[in-house]
Amino acid sequence: MKVEDRRETRRERIQRNWFAARNWRRLVQISALALYLALFLTAVYPLRTPIPPDIFLRLSLLNDFSAMLSSRTVIAQLVPWALVVLVATILLGRVFCGWICPLGTLIDITDRLFEKRVRRPLMRERRWRNIKFYLLAFVAVAALLGVQIAFLFDPIALLTRTLTLAFFPPLQFGYQLLGTRVPAVGDWLGQHFGWIFPEATVHFRMGIVALAIFVLIIAANALSPRFWCRNLCPLGALLGLLSKFPLLRKKVSNACDHCRICSSLCRMQAIDNNTIRTNSVECILCMSCVATCPTKAIRYTFHFGDNAPEKWAKEIPERQPQLVRRRLVFAGLAGLAWAALARTNAGAELSLTQQPISSPFLLRPPGSLPENEFLSKCIRCSMCMKVCPTGGLQPAIAEAGLEGFWTPVLVPRMGECAPECTACGQVCPTQAIQPFTAEEKAWLYIGTAVIDRSLCLVWNAQKECLVCDEVCTYRAIEWKIIDGVAYPIVNDQICVGCGLCELHCPVQPQAAIRVYSFGDKRSWSREKRKKWRQLAKRKGSTWEELMQQREAGGQ
Numbered sequence: 001m002k003v004e005d006r007r008e009t010r011r012e013r014i015q016r017n018w019f020a021a022r023n024w025r026r027l028v029q030i031s032a033l034a035l036y037l038a039l040f041l042t043a044v045y046p047l048r049t050p051i052p053p054d055i056f057l058r059l060s061l062l063n064d065f066s067a068m069l070s071s072r073t074v075i076a077q078l079v080p081w082a083l084v085v086l087v088a089t090i091l092l093g094r095v096f097c098g099w100i101c102p103l104g105t106l107i108d109i110t111d112r113l114f115e116k117r118v119r120r121p122l123m124r125e126r127r128w129r130n131i132k133f134y135l136l137a138f139v140a141v142a143a144l145l146g147v148q149i150a151f152l153f154d155p156i157a158l159l160t161r162t163l164t165l166a167f168f169p170p171l172q173f174g175y176q177l178l179g180t181r182v183p184a185v186g187d188w189l190g191q192h193f194g195w196i197f198p199e200a201t202v203h204f205r206m207g208i209v210a211l212a213i214f215v216l217i218i219a220a221n222a223l224s225p226r227f228w229c230r231n232l233c234p235l236g237a238l239l240g241l242l243s244k245f246p247l248l249r250k251k252v253s254n255a256c257d258h259c260r261i262c263s264s265l266c267r268m269q270a271i272d273n274n275t276i277r278t279n280s281v282e283c284i285l286c287m288s289c290v291a292t293c294p295t296k297a298i299r300y301t302f303h304f305g306d307n308a309p310e311k312w313a314k315e316i317p318e319r320q321p322q323l324v325r326r327r328l329v330f331a332g333l334a335g336l337a338w339a340a341l342a343r344t345n346a347g348a349e350l351s352l353t354q355q356p357i358s359s360p361f362l363l364r365p366p367g368s369l370p371e372n373e374f375l376s377k378c379i380r381c382s383m384c385m386k387v388c389p390t391g392g393l394q395p396a397i398a399e400a401g402l403e404g405f406w407t408p409v410l411v412p413r414m415g416e417c418a419p420e421c422t423a424c425g426q427v428c429p430t431q432a433i434q435p436f437t438a439e440e441k442a443w444l445y446i447g448t449a450v451i452d453r454s455l456c457l458v459w460n461a462q463k464e465c466l467v468c469d470e471v472c473t474y475r476a477i478e479w480k481i482i483d484g485v486a487y488p489i490v491n492d493q494i495c496v497g498c499g500l501c502e503l504h505c506p507v508q509p510q511a512a513i514r515v516y517s518f519g520d521k522r523s524w525s526r527e528k529r530k531k532w533r534q535l536a537k538r539k540g541s542t543w544e545e546l547m548q549q550r551e552a553g554g555q
Helices: 001-042 056-061 059-072 079-092 095-098 102-117 127-144 155-181 181-195 206-224 227-232 234-242 263-266 288-292 327-342 371-377 383-387 423-427 457-461 469-470 500-504 526-532 543-554
Strands: 250-254 296-302 394-397 409-410 448-451 477-482 486-490 513-516
Touching: 001 056, 001 095, 001 102, 056 059, 056 079, 056 155, 059 079, 059 127, 059 371, 079 234, 079 288, 095 102, 095 234, 102 155, 102 206, 102 227, 127 227, 127 234, 127 327, 155 181, 155 206, 155 383, 181 457, 206 227, 227 234, 263 288, 288 296, 383 394, 383 423, 409 457, 448 486, 457 486, 457 513, 469 500, 500 513
Parallel strands: none
Antiparallel strands: 250 296, 394 409, 448 513, 477 486
16 A cells, blocks of 8 residues: 555656646747747738747748858848857757747647557667758758758748648638628628738649648657657757757756656657666757656756756766768768759759749749849748738749749749739848838849730730730830831830739730740849839830820821
């Protein structure tokens, strides 16, 4: 009976300590996730939140370092946020992974489902956890060679891209469907949350791919808790290397009776089951060991030389990761091969501006850097696509070649670049899209519209059609009289390639007027583009002038 009473008391003590120690960490996790989701949903044009919507993307050291390494520049916008995480990691360890990372929080939440329904093996093979370090080497070598590949593995960019491409369009569809089926509820939602959704119905290609990757990450919890975090996340590997010698360390008193409860419940397997040694590179400060210790022998305290309290003098030697040099070299060679393959893309050709162009329809958002710089800085987070009010920005598939996969491109047939919108330049975390004003869009050339005379109703069938002229905001459509018939032409010094004409062209399925990338002047300075716009001369008359001439001739 005494033994049973002792076991019962121990179980109750574990539950009580668990509840007391874990609640405040969960509160921070849920608050960070709620802030992330709130900033994501409110990232609409015009921006209304005082907090930058891309703050979590800036806090990712993997995004920051890879963008700056690949572009060979110091991105001033990222430096303060990178320093905050860097200092916090050096002092506290991988606190970002265990407390702030929204993907880590979602994995913890969904892990409860697998914990109750799936009997998971312990997955004690140590070689699994080293994969993330090899992925980090792969990303670093590619970035040193100027090729951005971190977007495939960074948890913040990955989650933002998934929410944008796969979750936001169905959410908007559900909102619109509810508004039509239940008008009372729809009116209430419209008054309070209608501003979150753009007027245009958005849908993104490649959404199913982004969703499949996210589902695989969540489903990996069936193998072991936090499988992605402990084995595959290169951001966690980077933070782990930086937290190799943190000031905040785990101390174990002499009250430890080696019950091994802490090691059996550690989700990151940072505590060795045999020696009870802690790996600070893997520890995410979840405090599970503190909460579950029945003897209260474990504490986290700041370690300053030999000034640790005698009460916690027993410090367990930390176990560090054992990496295989051959595999590190192989990961580096893989990064080299990827960079070589991406930069020697067979589908890319040099344009007149000496920039690689894989498609004549490669239209970048206004304010984008020249192609090589843009590719090295863009982290494929899809925030620019999320904030686009027309849904015209889409993830690139083949337009930009292998290196430009998932980068934003304008697809005018799906949505134009609205003349008054400046949101994409405001939410880009790495400034691959430079901030701009609505006035500057008149000379931020992203392409040039070209009329296909074999498809145009006026040129081919001499029918009267004014659609492209009526919708053109910049008045780039002019008219030229040939044999007494007025034909539309495009003034390439005025046309910026916004795509309004292509979107509204009545010719189906391919528009008779299309925007091509050869009018892209991203390699020019903004001052030079402005002067080019100011020097624009009229090639023909406007439709109004032709009507006036016709009326004058009739009189």
